[in-house]
Amino acid sequence: MRYFFVRASSAIAILLTAMSGALAQSGAETDQIFQGIEPIVHARTYYWNSRSTNGDPSEAWALGGWAGFKIRGFDEMLELGVVGYTSQKLYGPSDKDGSQLLRPGQEPINVLGQAFGSLRYAGQTFTGYRQTIDQPWVDPDDSKMIPNLFEGYLLSGKAAGVDYIGGYVTKVKTRGSNAFQWMSSAAGSSGPQRGMIMFGARVPFAERTEIRIAEQYLPDTYNTAYVDGELPIANGAAGALRLGGQYANQQSVGSAGLGTFDTWMYGLSGIFEIGSSSVRFAFTQTGRGSETQDPFGANPSYLNMMQINFNDAGEKAWLIGGSFDFATLGIPGLNAVVEYGNGRAAIDPTTRAQLGSRNETDVRVGYGFDKASKLNGLSFGIERSWLNQAGAPAQGRELRVYANYDVSFDPP
Numbered sequence: 001m002r003y004f005f006v007r008a009s010s011a012i013a014i015l016l017t018a019m020s021g022a023l024a025q026s027g028a029e030t031d032q033i034f035q036g037i038e039p040i041v042h043a044r045t046y047y048w049n050s051r052s053t054n055g056d057p058s059e060a061w062a063l064g065g066w067a068g069f070k071i072r073g074f075d076e077m078l079e080l081g082v083v084g085y086t087s088q089k090l091y092g093p094s095d096k097d098g099s100q101l102l103r104p105g106q107e108p109i110n111v112l113g114q115a116f117g118s119l120r121y122a123g124q125t126f127t128g129y130r131q132t133i134d135q136p137w138v139d140p141d142d143s144k145m146i147p148n149l150f151e152g153y154l155l156s157g158k159a160a161g162v163d164y165i166g167g168y169v170t171k172v173k174t175r176g177s178n179a180f181q182w183m184s185s186a187a188g189s190s191g192p193q194r195g196m197i198m199f200g201a202r203v204p205f206a207e208r209t210e211i212r213i214a215e216q217y218l219p220d221t222y223n224t225a226y227v228d229g230e231l232p233i234a235n236g237a238a239g240a241l242r243l244g245g246q247y248a249n250q251q252s253v254g255s256a257g258l259g260t261f262d263t264w265m266y267g268l269s270g271i272f273e274i275g276s277s278s279v280r281f282a283f284t285q286t287g288r289g290s291e292t293q294d295p296f297g298a299n300p301s302y303l304n305m306m307q308i309n310f311n312d313a314g315e316k317a318w319l320i321g322g323s324f325d326f327a328t329l330g331i332p333g334l335n336a337v338v339e340y341g342n343g344r345a346a347i348d349p350t351t352r353a354q355l356g357s358r359n360e361t362d363v364r365v366g367y368g369f370d371k372a373s374k375l376n377g378l379s380f381g382i383e384r385s386w387l388n389q390a391g392a393p394a395q396g397r398e399l400r401v402y403a404n405y406d407v408s409f410d411p412p
Contacts, residue, residue, distance in 0.1 A: 038070040041407040046145050048099040049399040053392035060099040061091040062145050083114035087145035100176030101145045111178040113149040124157035135200040136214045136226050139297035144175040163202040170195035184221045187295045189257030191220040208232050220254035244269040261290035267302040276325035288314040290349045305341050306362045306385040307396055312346035337364045356390025377406040
């Protein structure tokens with residue numbers, strides 16, 4: 001199984017390229033129906049080694065990725081797509097489970113992650129069944145081997161200058177699973193199985209500024225309302241400054257399968273860019289009613305770091321960080337990010353007892369070949385993280401090493 005994905009990907013790529021060429025030569029009548037086949041091949045390998053603040057270890061090394069195709073036809077009005085995903089174990093001690101690179105028990109992941117049809121008309125697109133979604137709180141969270149994937153029925157497009165998406169999401173396949181489950185079950189609800197009604201939009205606000213809004217209603221579980229935006233303050237020879245703000249409200253609804261709760265969070269950020277480098281500051285606070293819930297994607301909080309989101313009930317947190325692009329030193333494609341976050345004043349929402357302060361330091365280094373290179377699409381990354389929690393028996397640590405190859409089928 002170790003080389004299954006590489007061989008399968010090569011076979012699919014050859015087959016789809018041949019099919020595309022055959023269609024291109026099949027005559028004018030076929031050209032009116034089919035506009036082409038787009039092969040999709042993305043190879044990935046990932047090594048994970050961590051220790052929680054409880055001292056529990058987790059370690060795995062996996063090989064996999066995804067492969068499939070998209071077919072467009074009827075003057076771009078119709079698109080069909082099929083993409084399979086796999087993560088095969090190269091190394092994974094049974095006593096170090098929990099990396100989410102593989103299923104529980106260090107078992108492989110194999111899943112038909114995308115199988116959709118899209119209809120486009122007058123700038124609007126309806127997409128049904130298995131697909132990707134990228135909205136606040138509902139997104140791929142692609143930081144392991146296999147991203148989050150969704151089953152749903154969504155309408156997206158642009159109206160009156162506003163980009164929007166909305167519809168009904170029935171199920172989700174989370175990163176460490178090969179099975180789709182109802183949205184309410186994935187959230188941990190003890191109530192009936194439910195799908196989620198969602199809406200999102202990007203609304204122009206001012207020059208070079210837009211506001212992003214999202215509403216997600218999960219019956220008998222909870223509701224999330226969210227808004228964020230960035231405002232350019234200065235842009236000159238000395239650098240550029242952008243200020244950002246975000247706010248979310250979450251509360252239980254209906255039979256409250258997660259229990260009754262009502263909480264909120266807000267955040268403020270500032271990013272100062274100097275050439276290809278930047279410095280970032282951020283502050284967030286979470287309501288005392290509960291921590292925020294994020295079972296369907298990455299927490300959009302400005303304090304979302306590698307190990308924690310600093311989103312416990314009542315928690316106040318701040319972050320300082322910087323990024324640097326080494327192209328200015330003659331090494332294009334190499335970049336580095338260093339961030340430090342600190343949280344305090346968190347409480348247990350049930351007992352109201354004070355929780356200890358905590359801090360996290362993340363270091364990330366990445367390299368990607370540019371478009372002019374024959375290795376275009378190949379990238380590497382290494383990330384380290386250290387988490388200190390007051391009163392915890394151990395320091396939390398994470399090491400992530402990965403490589404991605406997004407295969408291009410563009411003609412030379």
